[in-house]
Amino acid sequence: MTQAAVPDCRRAPGMQINSRSRQKWVANLATLIFVGAWWVYSLFVPAYQVPGPELVASLMLDIVVDFDLRLQLFYSLYHVLTAIALSFVIGFVLALVSKYCWQMSGFIDNRATPFLNSFSGIGWLFMAMMWFGVTSGTVIFAVTMILIPFAIINIRTGLEELDDEIGELGRSLTRNPILIFFKITLPMLVPYLFATLRTAFGVGWKVVLTAELFGGNSGVGYMLNSARQEFHTEMIFAIICFIILFVYLSEVLFFSPLQRQLKRRFARE
Structure with a gap:
C-alpha cells in the first residue's frame, strides 16, 4: 500500500518576496485611499470639524x-523615556526577585502584578495630581506605574523560559x-x-498624551489641551498625526532593524 505524497506547503523564497511586495502595495494603496x-x-x-490633510x-x-512647538515634543519625549527607564528598572528588579527569592514570588506574581495591571491609569494620574500637583513629575509617575506590569510580565516570562541546561553548564564552570x-x-x-522596551515605547506614547492632557504643564498632551480650549482643530489633528508618524518611523528605522539583527544572532546560536 503506497503512501500518498504530502504536498510541500512551504513557499519558495521568490514567492515569499512577491507576497511581501503585494502586501506592501495593498497597504500603501489602502493608506492613499484613506487620505x-x-x-x-x-x-x-468646515475646517473646525475636519481639517484637510494639506492644512494638517x-x-x-x-x-x-x-522652536516652542518642538520644545513641547522634546518634553513629551523626555517624559516617555524617563518613564520607560524607571519602569524597566523596577520591573526588572521585581521579576528577578520573584524568580530567585521564593519567599516573595507569591506576593509579586499573585498580588502586586495583578494589582498594578488592573489599576486604572486615570486613577494613577489623579492620585499623582493630588500628591505632586500639575507637574512633569505627575506625568512621569503615572506613566511609570502603568508600564511597570508590562515590564514585570515580559521579563518574568523570559526568566521562566530560559534554557536550564545552559544554566546548569554555567554553574558547573563557576x-x-x-x-x-x-x-x-x-x-x-x-x-x-528588547520586547519589553518595544512594547513600553508604543504604550508609553499612548499614555503620556492622556497624562499630559490632564496632569501636565508641558508636552504635546498639554498642547492638545490648549488647542481643545481654543477650538484649534487643525492643531489637534496635526499633533495626533505627528505622533503617529513619529512612532511609525521609530518602529521602521530603529526597532524593526534591531529586531532583525537580534533574530539573526539568536537564530545562529
Whole structure:
C-alpha cells in the first residue's frame, strides 16, 4: 500500500518576496485611499470639524520648525523615556526577585502584578495630581506605574523560559552567581528585554498624551489641551498625526532593524 505524497506547503523564497511586495502595495494603496477620502470629506465640512490633510501637513511642519512647538515634543519625549527607564528598572528588579527569592514570588506574581495591571491609569494620574500637583513629575509617575506590569510580565516570562541546561553548564564552570548572571542569564534575556522596551515605547506614547492632557504643564498632551480650549482643530489633528508618524518611523528605522539583527544572532546560536 503506497503512501500518498504530502504536498510541500512551504513557499519558495521568490514567492515569499512577491507576497511581501503585494502586501506592501495593498497597504500603501489602502493608506492613499484613506487620505483621499479624508481630503474629499474635508471639502464638504468646515475646517473646525475636519481639517484637510494639506492644512494638517502644514501644521505638522510647523511642529518641526517652530522652536516652542518642538520644545513641547522634546518634553513629551523626555517624559516617555524617563518613564520607560524607571519602569524597566523596577520591573526588572521585581521579576528577578520573584524568580530567585521564593519567599516573595507569591506576593509579586499573585498580588502586586495583578494589582498594578488592573489599576486604572486615570486613577494613577489623579492620585499623582493630588500628591505632586500639575507637574512633569505627575506625568512621569503615572506613566511609570502603568508600564511597570508590562515590564514585570515580559521579563518574568523570559526568566521562566530560559534554557536550564545552559544554566546548569554555567554553574558547573563557576560558582560565582554574578558572573553567571552577566555571562549567561542576561544575554539569554536580551530578546525579552528588547520586547519589553518595544512594547513600553508604543504604550508609553499612548499614555503620556492622556497624562499630559490632564496632569501636565508641558508636552504635546498639554498642547492638545490648549488647542481643545481654543477650538484649534487643525492643531489637534496635526499633533495626533505627528505622533503617529513619529512612532511609525521609530518602529521602521530603529526597532524593526534591531529586531532583525537580534533574530539573526539568536537564530545562529
